[in-house]
Amino acid sequence: MTTDLGGPVPVPGAGGGRFAGEPVLSIRDLSVAYRTMAGDVRAVDRVSMDLTAGEIVGLVGESGSGKSTLAYGATRLLRAPAVITGGSVQYQGRRMDTPVDVLQLSTAQLAGLRWREIAIVFQSAMNALNPVMSVRNQLTDVIRAHLRLPLREATEKAAGLLDMVGIPRSRLHSYPHELSGGMRQRIMIAMALATDPEVVIMDEPTTALDVVVQREILGQILELKERLGFAILFITHDLSLLLELADRIAVMYAGQLMEIGTAAEIHHEPSHPYTKRLLHSFPALRGPRKELTGIPGTPPDLHSPPPGCPFLPRCTEGTDACSRIEVRLSRVTSSADPEHLTACPFVLPDRPDAAAASASGSGSAVGVRPSTEELTP
Amino acid sequence: MTTALPINVELPALPGAPARQLGRWRRLPLKAKAGVVLLGFFVLIAIIGPLVTPYNPGYQNPNPALSMNAPSAAHLLGTTQSGQDVLSQLLVGIRLTLELALLVGVIATALSVIVGVAAAFLGGIWDELLSLAINVFLVIPALPLLIVLLGYLPYTGQTATILVLAGLGWPWGARVIRAQTLTIRNRDFIAASRESGESSWRIIASEIVPNEVSLIAANFVNTVLYAIGASVALAFVGVTNLSSWSLGTMLYWAESQQALQFGAWWWFVPPGLAVALMGTSLVLLNTGIDELGNPRLRDANQRAKVNGRRLLPTDPTPVLHASLPPERRSPVIAFMRSFSRSAYVSDRAQRLSAAKPSEGER
Amino acid sequence: MPFILRRLGFYVVAAWVALTVNFFLPRAVPGNAVEAIMSKFPSLQPSAYHALEAMLGVGQAGSIWHQYVSYLDDVLHLNFGISSSEYPAHVSTLLAQTIPWTLALVGTATVIAFFLGTVLGILAGWRHGGWLERLLPALMFLQAIPYFFLALLLLYVLAINVHIFPIGQGYAGGLVPGWHWSFISSAIVHSLLPAFTIVITSVAGWMLQMRNVMITTIGEDYVLAAQAKGLRDRRVIFSYAARNALLPQLQGFGLALGFVVSGAIVMEIVFSYPGIGLLLLNAVTSDDYPLAQAIFLVITFAVLLANLIVDLVIVAVDPRARTREAA
Secondary structure (H helix, E strand, C coil): CCCCCCHHHHHHHHHHCCCCEEEEEEEEEEEEEEEECEEEEEEEEEEEEEEECEEEEECCCCCCHHHHHHHHHHCCCCCCCCEEEEEEEEEEECCCCCEHHHHHHHHHHHHHEECCCEEEECCHHHHHCCCCHHHHHHHHHHHHHHHHEEEEHHHHHHHHHHHCCCCCCCHHHHHHHCCCCCHHHHHHHHHCCCCCCCEEEEEEECCCCHEEEEEHHHHHHHHHHHCCCCEEEEEECHHHHHHHHCCCEEEEECCCEEEEEHHHHHCCCCCCHHHHHHHCCCCCCCCCCCCCCCCCCCCCCCCCCCCCCCEEEEEEEECCCHHCCCCCCCCCCCCCCCCEEEEECCCCCCCCHHHHHHHHCCCCCCCCCCCCCCCCC | CCCCCCCCCCCCCCCCCCCCCCHHHHHCHHHHHHHHHHHHHHHHHHHHHHHCCCCCCCCCCCCHHHCCCCCCCCCCEECCCCCCEEEHHHHHHHHHHHHHHHHHHHHHHHHHHHHHHHEEEEEEHHHHHHHHHHHHHHHCCCHHHHHHHHHHHHCCCCHHHHHHHHHHHHHHHHHHHHHHHHHHHHCHHHHHHHHHCCCCHHHHHHHHHHHHHHHHHHHHHHHHHHHHHHHHHHHHHHCCCCCCCHHHHHHHHHHHHHCCCCCCHHHHHHHHHHHHHHHHHHHHHHHHHHHCCCCCHHHHHHEEEEECCECCCCCCEEEECCCCCCCCCCCCHHHHHHHHHHHHHHHHHHHHHHCEEEEEEC | HHHHHHHHHHHHHHHHHHHHHHHHHHHHHHCCCHHHHHHHHCCCCCHHHHHHHHCCCCCCCCHHHHHHHHHHHHHHHCCCCCCCCCCCCEHHHHHHHHHHHHHHHHHHHHHHHHHHHHHHHHHHHHHHCHHEEEEEEEHHHHHHHHHHHHHHHHHHHHHCCCCCCCCCCCCCCCCCCCCCHHHHHHHHHHHHHHHHHHHHHHHHHHHHHHHHHHHHHHCCCHHHHHHHHHCCCHHHHHHHHHHHHHHHHHHHHHHHHHHHHHHHHHHHHHHHCCCCHHHHHHHHHHHHHHHHHHHHHHHHHHHHHHHHHHHHHHHHHCCHHHHCCCC
16 A cells, blocks of 8 residues: 655545546445444444545434444444454545555554544544643644654644634634634544545534534535545434435444435435435425424344344334345435435335235234325425 | 345354353452452451450460460460460451441441532532531541540540541542532433422432442442551551450550561461451452443453454454454563463464464454 | 632641641540640659640630630741650650651652552553453552551561561661761661552552543543544553543542551551651650640641642643632
């Protein structure tokens, strides 16, 4: 693996050793488990997804769906008792000639890749910033670690980063507790961009902020993305946010990927029942008032996941055949997006086991209320 | 975009995954168990000890040949300067010391719970005053104050000692309990109880105290530890009543009769060792309680091992299906490891298994 | 700044409480304390009666308040009265002779033990599960041993049986105290075993405490963020985790100072070390109240001062403390 240290910021979209449109991050069949005294918990089960340069992919799911585990596992930041049990994470940034499998790197190589190529913006900036270190030191230590600049130049670069996110330079000498929530989050973003990464993983970056500040921060993020050309993996439980923000959206449930497609398709033509229910869980700003339908029930116990589709107990469209299918992603043929994939066989009439599913009887579903309402997008 | 395995193939169970549920005793951390066993041993001695003493501990054998004798068949732990049997004194002493410490623990813990909860609940000026009192008594060194206090008291029997020790031993626990009560008090479920009209007393009894049980238990253990240490030190200095046969008194006499210079180790080692072991059992117990309450400490002790290597928190997540070359360690560690046979064996196994893909051991 | 001022105010209050307790103690004793002392020491001149009265502040003309004020005045002028067991020596003289010994021994040993224990604790918290972890039960045992008992053991094994260390005292008999090398070297040699005792017993405590704090701190988000930044392990552990873990550790140090000093003082008895501990023992066994009370005051003030110093260190290390209001 060859990486160069520092250098001018390339124009976004200009390829390096790879063609534009090729994925920057390619997760294939990643499986992560937590080893506990009572057995293993499959937090992430054979998830595959791609991230292309400059793209915003949203990762949405309930708590415990594995979305954070997926993202942290991809950079091997999970602590014991987590283990990665399968899959690969291919990464090729614009500074590299050939892709590398993050899971096969040594500790030293991984440290070089972390942040420089893949950075993370954490959820709570108050907790993710070192309380006893000044802002300047927290910015310069990562700059110096990766770019090997002397302190003065690193400080100048840090000041430039603050300018970029709209924070006065005098704040370099402040400590995290002296700053407001929005400022701290912007410093986190500035810190993430300090070494010009290719991928920025944002783990619920605005969940802890009020709506007004949220808007500001998101605007800032988009503007920076346009300027610097990095890709974003945006993790959240708020689907409504992603509909506006993301290029593509991936829906996770119980550690597995349920559906993935462009934001427009997910919004208007969702194919998986879970996605449909999520879309109907929040009100629209305009339009007629309608009753909000949540999703009754709870996610399955991942210690001993039931066979077949994990969403079956809470699904209004499933039948007991769904407990015998294999969970895999297939193309949604009726979709305008060629990359629109879903894990639900029921909605794909041309899938072989879908025929079996509908043939084994409709209406006598296992543990499911008969659906009486129209689910319209 | 890839397919999963067909459904009729069982996914291989991840190796090293015991799916059984362990019983409550077995799930306790090892340290807590060791502490309970050790403490139980001493409690047993305290209960039956004085009943089985071979001699009267105070009996001074006039025979000069039996003065400061090494352990023998007749006197299992030897004799003191005045011919008294050390073993008998030890058995009696353990009970006295433990009794005193437990009483002090109970009184002081009760006091600290009352003051701590009161300070947290009353709030305002009362909280300020009580906190000030707590902090002042915490910062004033206890032992010199105890020495002076007991020095002035005309009667320095067991009761006085217990009261004085308890009087200086409650502030530490009160501070901790006050802090915890404040945290709990601000939580939503207390507000909910208040809204539903429960009286403060009921809230305290049914919501707050049950949530602090492990804290109170740890507090009790710590106070007993302090009481043992303080009472032994006070007796050693000579401030408390010298006619009772506590462990500290034994040490006092051993020191003043120059057991050290005469080489009479059997006189001062057993009581000191008893004190140390009782203290150790309490510290073990406390660590166990700590681990029960703090999941991070508990997880830290489940030493994660992958491919034979111990996993540090700063190590990246282990990848089971990868064949990674052996990592270079720091030269100091590598040097020390070169002496270890088990390290050699595991390194060799790893090198062999790197040739073919294999899953790591738990 | 407000933090330090509040702490200073607090220590002044604590010192005042100690003084007041000291003042009321002789008055709380049934019977006349002065007469009790006089009867114990028949060699005392009748004039000593008045001196003792003045010292204890009893039997004087004037109200309690008046006595209290003059007592405070005396203390502020470092006039602690006359010792009854070492009559006619002034208590302050006796104190001045012994305090430097205790300060040198206990001060140095405690700081060394804290430093060593903290560093070992950082390593144990980082590399938990290693060989340091297996030492834990042994360390707990060491922590539970009373200082003076360990002193007895060490003295027995290393001094009496094996003659490596001197048996006791502060310096070899026959030497005249002064600033010459033969005296200083002898003093150092004689302080090795007592210092060793303090260090062994207290290192265990500091190490265990730091280890626990480190394990909790390593679980914090900012440590994970530091790892995510690709920083070296050493920097993550020391600049991110340990620097934060140091704060509760320092606070614990302040709280434990009283215990450490108390334990060390009792330990001095075993070594016949010419410090405050030995003086206290003599005072207690001979019912020398003025001396005992003065020693209590001195120890208390020393501990308060040390706590203040620890607070200053905390302010230097923790940026949040500079603006924090609450104590």
